[in-house]
Amino acid sequence: MSHLTREEIVDAYVAMLGQEQVLTDEQTLKDNSTDRYYKVETIFGIYSMPLPAAVLKPRSAEEVAQVLRFASEHTLNVVPRTGGSATEGGLETVVENSVVLDGSAMNKVLSIDTVDMLVTAQCGVVLGELEDQLRAMGYTTGHSPQSKPLAQMGGLVATRSIGQFSTLYGGIEDMLVGVETVFPNGEICRIKSVPRRAAGPDIRHLVLGNEGALNFITEVSLKIFPYYPDNNLFYGYLVDDMKTGLEILREVVTQGYRPSVARLYDREDGLYHFSDFSEGRCVLIFMAEGPKGIAQATGAAIEEIVAGVESADRVDSALIEDWFNNLNWDVSKIAEEREEIRETLVNGFTTEVSGNWSVIHDIYESALTRIRAEIPAEFSLLGGHSSHSYLNGTNMYFVYYYKVDVDPTEERTRYHDPIQNIIVEETLRHGGSMCHHHGVGKHRTHFLAEEYGSSLYMLETLKSAFDPAGIMNRGTIFPLES
Ligand SMILES: Cc1cc2nc3c(=O)[nH]c(=O)nc-3n(C[C@H](O)[C@H](O)[C@H](O)COP(=O)(O)OP(=O)(O)OC[C@H]3O[C@@H](n4cnc5c(N)ncnc54)[C@H](O)[C@@H]3O)c2cc1C
Structure with missing residues (x-):
């Protein structure tokens, strides 16, 4: 824990960032002391975590670097935050006099590059807002977690998030091309946006899923894809049990088809989401998308595979499309x-x-x-x-x-x-x-x-692999010709 008092921490950050970017009112501190893991308590006004000393709202990577450098020098605990939609206690300020580093004011879309098919955005850009902007131009990131209207770029990368179109587009780890991040010593690190790299382990994975423990993400570059809403095809079926449904999912995917949505609900969850048509059976849902020929081939294969299962019954596609359009949480x-x-x-x-x-x-x-x-x-x-x-x-x-x-x-x-x-x-x-x-x-x-029982050992080995005095095979490193 830091030797500084709350007042000293607040004064130092006000001097660094200005009063406007340092929030200290009691309700803001309470709201920033926890996340949805404690949703029942907070509904009843119970806050059991120590309150942070302040919530800091940096406006640039340089400000983030200054904040972290000071925190590091004075052993202050820092809790990174963006959209605040976390559900797992990642935003708890467990240490007395922590500071919350809230990147939500860094909310600019920096570039949309339709030649290299990349979007670059600051950590505080809300995914839903970015998607609206991209879709209006005929593009999409393909990322659609249910929290799309709430979650922001920093948190999405830090939690290794995954969305509803994952069977086609993958998780955020498949979408993140480049990233800017700040380490606790204030060093700003940029991993550039290239199609592929083969030198050493992929260092993007020191950032992806770090949950705010290793570094503060300030900027991300994601892939973008053409958006073809007119080609979307929806399929819904009722099946008798989970085993049958899982076997159909497996057939579709292992035969090489990539619907964007492939979902199977059991009876109970099916009744909750689709009470008007599930009839107490399991509900199987697919969505095929992309260029017309691909969407249609994927859809035809789904229909053919399900036709081979006698007990499966088709549901009106309009019901599935309707349900899907109202799935996200704002x-x-x-x-x-x-x-x-x-x-x-x-x-x-x-x-x-x-x-x-x-x-x-x-x-x-x-x-x-x-x-x-x-x-x-x-x-x-x-x-x-x-x-x-x-x-x-x-x-x-x-x-x-x-x-x-x-x-x-x-x-x-x-x-x-x-x-x-x-x-x-x-x-x-x-x-x-x-x-x-x-x-x-x-x-x-x-x-x-x-x-990952040996992950610490792996990290040590990684360090030594690139250390000129290390013991692992580094081959010969040739100097670049000038
Ligand atoms: C209704 C609902 C539906 C959800 N659906 C999904 C879903 O479909 N898929 C899914 O993956 N998740 C889902 N989530 C969980 C949550 O939305 C995701 O984890 C999201 O990625 C969090 O983003 P955020 O901007 O809100 O991050 P926050 O809640 O602010 O932070 C989340 C974590 O990331 C860290 N962090 C935040 N910003 C940074 C940063 N700039 N640098 C470093 N670390 C940082 C925080 O310390 C914390 O540990 C859902 C949540 C809700 C409430």
Whole structure:
């Protein structure tokens, strides 16, 4: 912890950035002390984290560098933040007198380059606003997390986010080409936007998914693609069980087709989202997009594959398109949810894991069976869906809504955390991993310990590999001819 008092911290940053960029009013500090992991508590006005000393709103990478350099010299804890839509405690100010470094005022789209097919934007640009701008020009990033109207560039990269069109476009790691980031010593590092690099490990991965622990992202360059909304094709089917649905997903993807959306909802989650037509069966959804010929070939293959499953029944495409157009969460939906929780005392959360095709159904079954048996909750929904398919497997997005019949501060320890524990344990037991930050944040150390047990050693080795005095093979490095 720092030897500086709150007043000294605030005075130093006001002198550095000016009063306007240093926020210290009590409600702002409270709102910035936590994220949606504590949503029930905050609805009831309970804030259990130490309040940060200040929220800092830098306007440039140089200001970020100054802030971090001072923090580093005085051992201040810094919590990076952009859209504030995190759900996993990544924004908690656990250390006394932390400062929150909020990049949301760095919100300029710097360039849209339709020759190199790149957009470069500052960390505080809201993805939904960027998408609107791009789509008006006939382009898209292909990134569409449900939090698109809220999440900003810095947080999207820092959490290794993934969106609804992932089967075609991938996660943010497949979209990020270049990035500017500031390290804790104030060093500004630029990873340039090139089509490919083959020298050493890919250093973009020191930035992707760092969750604000390693560096502060100030600018990102993402791929852009042509946007062909007129070619979009929607498909919906009802199937009898998850096994059948997962097998259809697997067939489509392993045969080489890339629908942008490929989703399978179990009975419970299906009833929640599609009560007007799901009839208590599992709901399978596809969207094909891109140039006309590709969209149509993908759509034809989906229809042919599903036609081979006798028990599958087609649903009107208009219903699927309609549902899809209302899927994203903006500020008003967050406010609506808070009101609903206050009134009904029913809280909802999600946890998202991944597994190969051969184990994903077992993960799904065993986790739900254990939750039903072990958690003394009154569930209004306990189910799941798959929404990000890869060649070798898919994800399982567990959804649980339960009655908060205890003191709000106990709700997480009584219900939420034990439910997540079971999902994580069953996923690890079957050889799976976390699919994305959203929903497994608090458990990420388990995954790291299990899967990346040697990661610190790997980092040390990486350092020594590029150290002229290191022990690993560096070959001969030729000086450039001048
Ligand atoms: C309704 C809802 C739906 C969601 N749907 C999805 C989804 O479909 N897919 C998905 O992946 N996520 C989803 N999320 C989770 C969340 O929106 C994402 O994790 C998003 O990427 C966070 O972006 P943000 O700008 O809000 O970041 P914040 O909430 O501000 O921060 C998130 C994390 O990133 C770090 N961080 C923020 N900015 C920076 C920066 N500039 N440099 C370094 N670290 C930084 C923070 O310290 C924190 O750990 C959803 C959340 C909600 C509320």
